[in-house]
Amino acid sequence: MAKNNEKNNKMSLEEAGKKGGETTAKKHDQEFYEEIGQKGGETTAKEHDKEFFQDIGKKGGETTAKNHDKEFYEDIGQKGGEKRAQQRKND
Numbered sequence: 001m002a003k004n005n006e007k008n009n010k011m012s013l014e015e016a017g018k019k020g021g022e023t024t025a026k027k028h029d030q031e032f033y034e035e036i037g038q039k040g041g042e043t044t045a046k047e048h049d050k051e052f053f054q055d056i057g058k059k060g061g062e063t064t065a066k067n068h069d070k071e072f073y074e075d076i077g078q079k080g081g082e083k084r085a086q087q088r089k090n091d
Helices: 013-027 030-047 050-067 070-090
Strands: none
């Protein structure tokens, strides 16, 4: 982490951001973060088209494929299958 600028005793942007994030986390619960996340998602959906989401999905998929092996995909497939079976059972 960056250190305070000792000449003028100011925080770096990194330090200020971390401090602000920690303060916000102490003041708010999970519901707060879910709400702002939903608002952000809705705004993003209004501002971008289908092509934008296809592009970021492709980039994310390529990055995930580079960073994970076959076992990772087997594990998430298994978890997804179990979750879906449970949902069907509850329907």
